[in-house]
Amino acid sequence: MTEMNRLRSVIRFGVAAAVVAMTLPFATASLMAQRSVPKPNEGETFKDTSMLKPPAGAKIAIIEFEDMECPMCAHVFPIVHAAAEHYNIPLIQHDFPLPYHIWSLDAMIWARYLQDKVSPKTGDEYRGAVFAAQTGIASKDDMLNFTRRYFQSHGLQLPFVPDPAGQFKKEVEADRTLGDRLGVQYTPAVIVCTQKEWVHVTDVSLLYQTIDELEAKVRAEAPAKKAATAPAKRAATAPAK
Numbered sequence: 001m002t003e004m005n006r007l008r009s010v011i012r013f014g015v016a017a018a019v020v021a022m023t024l025p026f027a028t029a030s031l032m033a034q035r036s037v038p039k040p041n042e043g044e045t046f047k048d049t050s051m052l053k054p055p056a057g058a059k060i061a062i063i064e065f066e067d068m069e070c071p072m073c074a075h076v077f078p079i080v081h082a083a084a085e086h087y088n089i090p091l092i093q094h095d096f097p098l099p100y101h102i103w104s105l106d107a108m109i110w111a112r113y114l115q116d117k118v119s120p121k122t123g124d125e126y127r128g129a130v131f132a133a134q135t136g137i138a139s140k141d142d143m144l145n146f147t148r149r150y151f152q153s154h155g156l157q158l159p160f161v162p163d164p165a166g167q168f169k170k171e172v173e174a175d176r177t178l179g180d181r182l183g184v185q186y187t188p189a190v191i192v193c194t195q196k197e198w199v200h201v202t203d204v205s206l207l208y209q210t211i212d213e214l215e216a217k218v219r220a221e222a223p224a225k226k227a228a229t230a231p232a233k234r235a236a237t238a239p240a241k
Helices: 003-033 071-087 104-117 120-132 140-153 167-182 204-229
Strands: 060-066 091-095 189-194 198-201
Touching (some): 060 071, 071 091, 104 120, 104 140, 104 167, 198 204
Parallel strands (some): 060 091
Antiparallel strands (some): 189 198
């Protein structure tokens, strides 16, 4: 190898090393930003995580993206609701209809109709009933027949068209867009978050443990912050003689 070729090789190696050195912090930051349980970095690699915050006034919350035709969502539904009630923390649910599910969007629209026209509680109960009956719903007609029976059994008047202006569909689509921005690929996506961090819970059996850990962190940080911001006390001085 001539001296010139050797010099060129050193330059190429130096450039490559510099590129690696510059990109390594970003790669490390990306890995650090992704936390999941039970295994770190096992969950989805989310993109824009700025939305993963509790609502104003809350220290911790559960966020879930769900599809009403998803069997695992049916399994998770009662668990996340029980956890939110047990810890008295907000549960923020987002619709994320998967394109290959044929009646999920219809169910979401009916749920939003009940939430808006009757009460949020009724809308949520309807979702739970759909999940419980999910294996017996195979088509849009099945979905409509189930909904008709649900309305009748609850003394509700079934509207001929639940969403004439397309309002509820737009709300579902807005949730779907939010999930796309986050980078959701499959459902359910269950995330527990505080104002400082979030955890993607890929095994729902660890949901309570995850909430316990984050609540402990929040409690541990609160006194330290209070002490740091407390005004300093003036030392007593003896009266002048």
